[in-house]
Amino acid sequence: RDGRIDALGVYVQGDARVGAANLLAGLRHDRVQGSAAWLNQGAITTGLARSDSEASGQLGVVFEVRPLLRPYAHLARGFRAGDMRERFEFSPRGDGFFYFGNPQIRPEIATQVEVGVKGDTRLLDYSLAVYRKRITDHITGRVTGAVHPTGLPIKQTENIGRVTIAGAEGEARWQWRRKQWLAAGFSVVRADNDTLGEPLFQSPADEVSVGWEGAVAAAWRADATLRLVRRQDRVATVFARGTENATAGFATADLGATWQRGAHRLRLAVRNVADKRYHEHLTEGVSGQEIAAPGRNFSLSWEGRF
Numbered sequence: 001r002d003g004r005i006d007a008l009g010v011y012v013q014g015d016a017r018v019g020a021a022n023l024l025a026g027l028r029h030d031r032v033q034g035s036a037a038w039l040n041q042g043a044i045t046t047g048l049a050r051s052d053s054e055a056s057g058q059l060g061v062v063f064e065v066r067p068l069l070r071p072y073a074h075l076a077r078g079f080r081a082g083d084m085r086e087r088f089e090f091s092p093r094g095d096g097f098f099y100f101g102n103p104q105i106r107p108e109i110a111t112q113v114e115v116g117v118k119g120d121t122r123l124l125d126y127s128l129a130v131y132r133k134r135i136t137d138h139i140t141g142r143v144t145g146a147v148h149p150t151g152l153p154i155k156q157t158e159n160i161g162r163v164t165i166a167g168a169e170g171e172a173r174w175q176w177r178r179k180q181w182l183a184a185g186f187s188v189v190r191a192d193n194d195t196l197g198e199p200l201f202q203s204p205a206d207e208v209s210v211g212w213e214g215a216v217a218a219a220w221r222a223d224a225t226l227r228l229v230r231r232q233d234r235v236a237t238v239f240a241r242g243t244e245n246a247t248a249g250f251a252t253a254d255l256g257a258t259w260q261r262g263a264h265r266l267r268l269a270v271r272n273v274a275d276k277r278y279h280e281h282l283t284e285g286v287s288g289q290e291i292a293a294p295g296r297n298f299s300l301s302w303e304g305r306f
Helices: 084-088
Strands: 004-018 021-035 050-063 070-080 090-092 098-100 108-120 124-147 153-177 180-193 207-217 220-229 250-261 264-271 297-304
Antiparallel strands (some): 021 050, 050 070, 153 180, 180 207, 207 220, 220 250
């Protein structure tokens, strides 16, 4: 009843060109206050107010060596206070769990360093980055092992003392011949719950995608994308009480065709062409009852401007 969150932030940010370098710097301060009259049908009436404030900022530099070679580095510190659900929710969700909020949840503080390189020309554009992030008081939902009177298992919103996330990602597009483009991308993430010494609950799987897009006839373009996702067996055992299951790897293919003339655009697309049955690892659900991704999906869309 009467859940409320008030937030106020102030920031200053600027960028400057110094020789071959572009510099970016920013500093901000946030204050977030949350309160409620009562929770859980009036069963909880105290300890419902919390106020947090924190300073954060960023510093980055990009070196313009040449159009196809622009290395960069970025250091940032972030702040995130609990949202309305994380603070005050006492209700079932569609994933099969009954969630208990936490009005005294502490805010997350994250520090990340990222280095990479990017570039673009008329025929090629790409980006490649590696990063490492340290989060204190990571906000998440823990499977408690208890069961609500409704029969649903309970998840409790709480903080994990320290989390480390490291990864690499990249993408590239190459015009190998006139109006014909090849594309590729990848993402690799390694996340750990340092407090418990195990993989972080709900970490994304590694994946690679390759694709083509090009002109096939007057006013017509076509595209095809193949997505390859690796098996994810880095699961939390202690934190999730054995309820986070390993997810099998999978591959999906998407096709599309687009007709465009002037300000009008018509597109037909088919996702998951082979009608593969698979489960995205980050899809939540009771152990063994996680929802499968959609099967073959057709879409027809039109866009126009007048």
